[in-house]
Amino acid sequence: MTEYVLAHGVSDLSLRPVAQALGVTHATLLRHFSSKEELIMSVVDKIRTDLAGRLTGDEELRAANSAAELVRALWPRLCEPREQRQFLLLFEMVGYNGWKPEGDRGSARSLVGDWLDILVGRLMQDGWPSKDASALATLLLAQVRGLQLDLLVSGDRPRVDRALEFSLRLLERPAVRDTPGSHG
Incomplete structure:
Protein backbone atom coordinates (compact mmCIF):
# COMPACT_ATOMS: atom_id res chain seq x y z
CA MET A 1 0.00 0.00 0.00
CA THR A 2 2.79 2.42 0.89
CA GLU A 3 4.55 1.66 -2.38
CA TYR A 4 1.32 2.24 -4.29
CA VAL A 5 0.76 5.65 -2.67
CA LEU A 6 4.41 6.66 -3.17
CA ALA A 7 4.18 5.66 -6.83
CA HIS A 8 0.78 7.25 -7.56
CA GLY A 9 0.50 10.16 -5.12
CA VAL A 10 -2.56 11.28 -3.21
CA SER A 11 -4.37 13.87 -5.31
CA ASP A 12 -6.09 11.32 -7.58
CA LEU A 13 -5.94 8.43 -5.13
CA SER A 14 -9.00 6.21 -5.08
CA LEU A 15 -9.53 3.22 -2.83
CA ARG A 16 -10.76 0.92 -5.60
CA PRO A 17 -7.49 0.99 -7.60
CA VAL A 18 -5.52 0.61 -4.35
CA ALA A 19 -7.59 -2.46 -3.45
CA GLN A 20 -7.09 -3.88 -6.94
CA ALA A 21 -3.32 -3.31 -6.77
CA LEU A 22 -3.20 -5.05 -3.40
CA GLY A 23 -5.28 -7.95 -4.66
CA VAL A 24 -8.15 -7.39 -2.24
CA THR A 25 -11.70 -6.24 -2.65
CA HIS A 26 -12.79 -2.66 -2.13
CA ALA A 27 -14.91 -3.88 0.82
CA THR A 28 -11.87 -5.52 2.43
CA LEU A 29 -9.90 -2.31 2.14
CA LEU A 30 -12.80 -0.35 3.65
CA ARG A 31 -12.79 -2.69 6.66
CA HIS A 32 -9.24 -1.52 7.36
CA PHE A 33 -9.54 2.12 6.33
CA SER A 34 -12.78 4.04 6.65
CA SER A 35 -11.61 6.74 4.24
CA LYS A 36 -8.96 7.75 1.78
CA GLU A 37 -7.59 10.15 4.39
CA GLU A 38 -7.22 7.35 6.94
CA LEU A 39 -5.30 5.28 4.38
CA ILE A 40 -3.03 8.24 3.60
CA MET A 41 -2.33 8.83 7.30
CA SER A 42 -1.50 5.14 7.67
CA VAL A 43 1.01 5.45 4.83
CA VAL A 44 2.51 8.59 6.40
CA ASP A 45 2.85 6.75 9.71
CA LYS A 46 4.58 3.82 7.97
CA ILE A 47 7.01 6.17 6.22
CA ARG A 48 7.72 7.91 9.52
CA THR A 49 8.39 4.70 11.45
CA ASP A 50 10.52 3.27 8.63
CA LEU A 51 12.63 6.43 8.61
CA ALA A 52 13.02 6.38 12.38
CA GLY A 53 14.12 2.75 12.14
CA ARG A 54 16.70 3.57 9.49
CA LEU A 55 18.03 6.49 11.49
CA THR A 56 18.51 4.39 14.60
CA GLY A 57 19.63 1.24 12.79
CA ASP A 58 22.18 2.69 10.37
CA GLU A 59 25.71 2.48 11.75
CA GLU A 60 27.04 5.38 9.66
CA LEU A 61 24.26 7.68 10.84
CA ARG A 62 24.63 6.61 14.47
CA ALA A 63 28.40 7.21 14.24
CA ALA A 64 27.97 10.84 13.16
CA ASN A 65 29.86 13.10 15.57
CA SER A 66 27.74 16.19 14.97
CA ALA A 67 24.46 17.37 13.50
CA ALA A 68 26.35 18.47 10.39
CA GLU A 69 27.88 15.01 9.97
CA LEU A 70 24.47 13.41 10.45
CA VAL A 71 22.87 15.55 7.74
CA ARG A 72 25.91 15.11 5.49
CA ALA A 73 25.61 11.32 5.77
CA LEU A 74 21.83 11.35 5.33
CA TRP A 75 21.65 13.81 2.41
CA PRO A 76 22.89 11.51 -0.40
CA ARG A 77 20.35 8.91 0.69
CA LEU A 78 17.54 11.45 0.68
CA CYS A 79 18.53 12.41 -2.87
CA GLU A 80 18.03 8.90 -4.23
CA PRO A 81 14.94 8.85 -6.47
CA ARG A 82 13.31 6.14 -4.35
CA GLU A 83 13.68 8.29 -1.22
CA GLN A 84 12.66 11.50 -2.98
CA ARG A 85 9.19 10.04 -3.46
CA GLN A 86 8.61 10.68 0.23
CA PHE A 87 9.31 14.39 -0.27
CA LEU A 88 7.01 14.43 -3.30
CA LEU A 89 4.30 12.86 -1.17
CA LEU A 90 4.83 15.41 1.59
CA PHE A 91 4.69 18.32 -0.85
CA GLU A 92 1.61 16.86 -2.50
CA MET A 93 -0.09 16.36 0.86
CA VAL A 94 0.54 19.97 1.80
CA GLY A 95 -1.14 21.02 -1.42
CA TYR A 96 -3.86 18.35 -1.32
CA ASN A 97 -7.03 20.34 -0.61
CA GLY A 98 -4.95 22.51 1.67
CA TRP A 99 -3.35 21.20 4.81
CA LYS A 100 -6.35 20.77 7.10
CA PRO A 101 -5.62 20.94 10.82
CA GLU A 102 -8.86 19.19 11.81
CA GLY A 103 -9.04 15.44 12.12
CA ASP A 104 -6.28 13.03 13.02
CA ARG A 105 -3.14 14.65 11.73
CA GLY A 106 -0.88 13.28 14.46
CA SER A 107 1.10 11.14 12.03
CA ALA A 108 1.54 14.00 9.61
CA ARG A 109 2.64 16.40 12.35
CA SER A 110 5.02 13.77 13.66
CA LEU A 111 6.88 13.95 10.33
CA VAL A 112 8.07 17.31 11.59
CA GLY A 113 8.32 16.40 15.27
CA ASP A 114 10.34 13.22 14.78
CA TRP A 115 12.93 15.01 12.67
CA LEU A 116 13.07 17.93 15.09
CA ASP A 117 13.59 15.63 18.07
CA ILE A 118 16.52 13.93 16.35
CA LEU A 119 18.10 17.21 15.23
CA VAL A 120 17.56 19.02 18.53
CA GLY A 121 19.13 16.14 20.44
CA ARG A 122 22.15 16.10 18.15
CA LEU A 123 22.55 19.90 18.24
CA MET A 124 22.42 19.87 22.04
CA GLN A 125 25.15 17.21 22.02
CA ASP A 126 27.08 19.62 19.81
CA GLY A 127 26.86 22.26 22.53
CA TRP A 128 23.89 24.34 21.42
CA PRO A 129 21.58 25.56 24.21
CA GLY A 155 17.52 18.63 -11.07
CA ASP A 156 20.67 20.68 -10.33
CA ARG A 157 22.27 18.39 -7.76
CA PRO A 158 25.72 20.07 -7.71
CA ARG A 159 24.22 23.48 -6.91
CA VAL A 160 21.88 22.07 -4.25
CA ASP A 161 24.71 20.03 -2.71
CA ARG A 162 26.87 23.18 -2.49
CA ALA A 163 24.04 25.05 -0.80
CA LEU A 164 23.59 22.28 1.74
CA GLU A 165 27.31 22.10 2.44
CA PHE A 166 27.45 25.88 2.90
CA SER A 167 24.62 25.74 5.41
CA LEU A 168 26.19 22.84 7.31
CA ARG A 169 29.33 24.89 7.89
CA LEU A 170 27.10 27.28 9.84
CA LEU A 171 26.40 24.47 12.32
CA GLU A 172 29.85 24.59 13.87
CA ARG A 173 29.74 24.19 17.59
CA PRO A 174 29.00 27.43 19.45
CA ALA A 175 32.39 27.32 21.19
CA VAL A 176 34.13 27.15 17.82
CA ARG A 177 32.00 29.93 16.34
CA ASP A 178 32.57 32.28 19.29
CA THR A 179 36.37 32.06 19.49
CA PRO A 180 38.32 35.29 19.02
CA GLY A 181 38.95 36.03 15.41
CA SER A 182 35.99 33.96 14.21
CA HIS A 183 33.29 35.46 12.06
CA GLY A 184 30.43 34.18 14.29
Missing part, protein backbone atom coordinates in the same frame (compact mmCIF):
# COMPACT_ATOMS: atom_id res chain seq x y z
CA SER A 130 18.11 23.97 24.12
CA LYS A 131 16.30 27.08 22.88
CA ASP A 132 18.83 27.68 20.11
CA ALA A 133 18.93 23.98 19.20
CA SER A 134 15.16 23.98 18.68
CA ALA A 135 15.24 27.05 16.44
CA LEU A 136 18.26 25.79 14.52
CA ALA A 137 16.71 22.32 14.06
CA THR A 138 13.56 23.95 12.66
CA LEU A 139 15.66 25.99 10.26
CA LEU A 140 17.73 22.97 9.23
CA LEU A 141 14.65 20.81 8.63
CA ALA A 142 13.04 23.54 6.53
CA GLN A 143 16.26 23.93 4.60
CA VAL A 144 16.57 20.20 3.84
CA ARG A 145 12.97 20.10 2.65
CA GLY A 146 13.38 23.29 0.65
CA LEU A 147 16.55 22.00 -0.98
CA GLN A 148 14.77 18.75 -1.80
CA LEU A 149 11.99 20.72 -3.48
CA ASP A 150 14.59 22.75 -5.39
CA LEU A 151 16.33 19.55 -6.46
CA LEU A 152 13.07 17.93 -7.57
CA VAL A 153 12.19 21.00 -9.65
CA SER A 154 15.62 21.90 -11.05
